[in-house]
Amino acid sequence: MSLNMNFIKELKEIVGVENVALDEPMKNHTSFKVGGPADALVYPTNYDMVKRTISLCKDSNVNYFILGNGSNLLVKDGGIRGVVIKFCKLNKITVESNKIIAESGAKLNDVSTAALNSSLAGFEFACGIPGSIGGATTMNAGAYDGEMSKVLYSALVIDNEGEIRSLSKEELELSYRMSAILKHGYIVLQVTLELANGDRDKIKARIDELTQRRCEKQPLEYASAGSTFKRPEGYFASKLIQDAELKGFHVGDAEVSEKHSGFLINKGGASAKDVLELISLVKAKVYEKFGVELHTEVRIIGEDN
Incomplete structure (x- = not known):
């Protein structure tokens, strides 16, 4: 915990004691289900709380990070120093x-x-x-x-x-x-x-069709951050990964999905370090075989252990 008690007191006064969690494991707030603790996680319930929280962080030289649903995010095992502002209660x-x-x-x-x-x-x-x-x-x-x-x-x-x-x-x-x-x-x-x-x-028929396609083609039964890599110009990342024979390739419990090679999944016990190592290996193999550089679509933040 790198936050001093006066800062935490002010934070609680802004958003309410019930809307502040200290040393909160980020694996509970990301779809990848990995990530170490945030010093503080806050849940503002109106826009003024957001403004005042950010102002407090800036005035106190404390880092802050905005979190939506955590579905396109990989938090490292050392967690996040500073304040994570989660918008889940601003959902009208x-x-x-x-x-x-x-x-x-x-x-x-x-x-x-x-x-x-x-x-x-x-x-x-x-x-x-x-x-x-x-x-x-x-x-x-x-x-x-x-x-x-x-x-x-x-x-x-x-x-x-x-x-x-x-x-x-x-x-x-x-x-x-x-x-x-x-x-x-x-x-x-x-x-x-x-x-x-x-x-x-x-509209309902189209939603049902897309839902069925997702269930058939995507590994929804496992934790992931969706498509891990951006689409390289002129290529499809999943096709490059598949053609590099990386389906099922894994580091610990982090694995290239057998169902959709564009998804890196957490089989249950992966660490952020496992996922990051797998990302690096996939990028290296694809570049080695096709000369195409993959870039992550998933956002990577936080500190190493």
Whole structure:
């Protein structure tokens, strides 16, 4: 624990004692189920708490990290020094005509359900992505020919001066797994999606189809962070890994999935070190065989043991 007691006292005054967890194991907050403890994990319940927590961290020279659903994250075994701000309690979803306004911590699955219930089409691609709307916006997440850039209307963010501002779709500068939010280190508070009016039965059929495809092709029974690597230009990462004969290759309990080679999975007892070693070996083998450099899509943070 690198935080002093005065800092922790102020933190508890801002978000409430019940919304602060100290020395919290990050393996309990990531879909990979690995990661050492965060000095402090806080759960703000409104935007003012977020602003004040960040301001306190900056004034106290304490590092902070924003956490959505932890689905695209690998935390190292030494954990995270400083404060992790988890947005799971900021998850309100509102539908207004053909727009959906969702707080950053809202799960993509829940937003997808809200769209279905209002017969709004265009968000079906996100129905099985195990992330939050804030994280998906930050990295312009996508699947099955759908992408956040196709449905985003605007986003409410905290900028580097600590001010809350609205960014239009153009100002978000969305490209493949990139955005102005990621580029400038902004924090997403709320997202507005613009969808099309559609037929509920057709939307439901598309969701069911994509859900079935995911179940058939992805190793959903194991902990993972989804697709581990970005798509190299002109290639598919999973095909390169498969052609390098790496399916089933493992380091400890970290393994290249037999079902989908683009997924590195935790068979139950993997450490972050195991996963990182496996990532390095996969990258080296693919480069050695095809001369193609793989880059991780999963975000890696924290300290080694």
